[in-house]
Amino acid sequence: MANLPPYLFAEIDRKKAIKVAEGVDVISLGIGDPDMPTPQRIVDAMAQAITVPRNHQYPAYAGSKPYRAACAEWMKRRFAVELDPDTEVLALIGSKEGIAHLFPAFINVGDYTLVPGVGYPVYTTGGVLIGGETHYMHMGDDNDWLADFESTPSDVLAKARMMFISYPNNPSAVSAPVEYFDRAIAFAKEHDLLLVHDNAYSEIGFDGYRPPSILERPGARDIAIELFSCSKAYNMTGWRVAFACGNAEAIKTLGTVKSNIDSGIFTAVQDAAIEAMLGPQDDVFQMCEVYQRRRDVVMKALDSIGLTARPSAGTIYVWARIPDGYTSAEYATLVLDKAGVIVPPGSAYGPDGEGYIRISLATPDDRLAEALERMATSL
Numbered sequence: 001m002a003n004l005p006p007y008l009f010a011e012i013d014r015k016k017a018i019k020v021a022e023g024v025d026v027i028s029l030g031i032g033d034p035d036m037p038t039p040q041r042i043v044d045a046m047a048q049a050i051t052v053p054r055n056h057q058y059p060a061y062a063g064s065k066p067y068r069a070a071c072a073e074w075m076k077r078r079f080a081v082e083l084d085p086d087t088e089v090l091a092l093i094g095s096k097e098g099i100a101h102l103f104p105a106f107i108n109v110g111d112y113t114l115v116p117g118v119g120y121p122v123y124t125t126g127g128v129l130i131g132g133e134t135h136y137m138h139m140g141d142d143n144d145w146l147a148d149f150e151s152t153p154s155d156v157l158a159k160a161r162m163m164f165i166s167y168p169n170n171p172s173a174v175s176a177p178v179e180y181f182d183r184a185i186a187f188a189k190e191h192d193l194l195l196v197h198d199n200a201y202s203e204i205g206f207d208g209y210r211p212p213s214i215l216e217r218p219g220a221r222d223i224a225i226e227l228f229s230c231s232k233a234y235n236m237t238g239w240r241v242a243f244a245c246g247n248a249e250a251i252k253t254l255g256t257v258k259s260n261i262d263s264g265i266f267t268a269v270q271d272a273a274i275e276a277m278l279g280p281q282d283d284v285f286q287m288c289e290v291y292q293r294r295r296d297v298v299m300k301a302l303d304s305i306g307l308t309a310r311p312s313a314g315t316i317y318v319w320a321r322i323p324d325g326y327t328s329a330e331y332a333t334l335v336l337d338k339a340g341v342i343v344p345p346g347s348a349y350g351p352d353g354e355g356y357i358r359i360s361l362a363t364p365d366d367r368l369a370e371a372l373e374r375m376a377t378s379l
């Protein structure tokens with residue numbers, strides 16, 4: 001436990017509480033939690049599902065049959081990927097839960113996980129919790145933020161069991177060309193790694209871009225699983241519903257770990273998620289339009305603040321390079337002190353995040369505009 005850093009967002013909440021107690025009107029551009037509500041069609045499905053007595057009992061461990069069938073159907077409609085709902089799909093209580101349980105499923109003490117140089121913090125802390133080792137794959141402007149697995153040292157590779165990648169990427173907001181997926185698949189095969197593609201932002205693409213599934217690529221299913229989540233796709237972060245799919249053996253192993261730890265997702269929530277995935281998807285496109293508009297507002301304001309960024313291809317973030325002379329933690333503290341705005345320091349996402357901050361677009365328009373204005377005038 002001593003090796004575990006405080007969970008990033010718990011730390012941000014703590015700093016925010018101190019400022020609020022001082023009377024500051026703090027605006028958080030911190031956590032990636034959609035500000036828009038869950039679409040009404042999904043809320044209505046839940047209202048119906050909650051009246052069904054069968055749903056009040058223990059859920060099925062792997063997810064209800066209709067839920068798993070809906071996940072498979074969604075993968076088919078969205079990516080033309082055909083999956084067996086009985087063996088290649090597993091319900092998750094949010095993808096965070098799935099990521100954390102991959103470690104007890106696949107990592108022994110001393111085994112390595114290859115982790116992106118910036119990424120979702122649980123890729124690292126999941127390993128710390130069970131005595132696993134982390135090797136960070138370099139990401140930066142020099143390689144378009146595509147995690148460099150190819151330069152992993154051979155002694156690390158000898159003890160590596162699992163590799164995470166995630167595009168569209170949190171926090172760098174870049175997408176990966178499918179050829180990168182092909183290289184990752186070949187590399188994972190060569191070195192006998194479980195390849196995990198975290199596709200948490202699969203539905204959030206800009207300027208007409210629709211992010212792909214790694215399972216579209218040849219051979220992926222031999223060594224890869226992919227994680228999808230209703231959290232960002234359907235503004236359902238509070239509902240805790242996601243799924244893993246792909247390689248049947250890996251799905252089975254992860255399911256075995258989970259059945260010894262949790263007892264599944266409230267079945268009514270699964271029913272609502274079926275509506276989310278298989279109902280009309282117009283709300284998804286409307287949501288992307290809102291984030292894209294906010295991205296453009298942020299991009300326009302960056303210069304006046306002294307920041308630079310590549311335009312995001314997707315996700316709900318802008319990954320901004322800070323001025324020279326500060327660490328990203330120093331700069332984030334300055335932004336909070338001078339502007340009353342919370343921005344997570346890039347270093348919190350991994351070693352390659354130094355020199356950056358992450359700006360969340362999941363902020364109501366007026367608050368986002370005010371935050372940018374405050375940053376421009378006070379920094």
Ligand SMILES: Cc1ncc(COP(=O)(O)O)c(C=O)c1O
Nearest residue numbers: 094095096120170200229231242
């Ligand atoms: C890259 C990535 N993966 C996974 C998650 C976890 O999402 P959830 O557990 O809500 O599905 C997040 C949440 O922000 C994320 O950014």
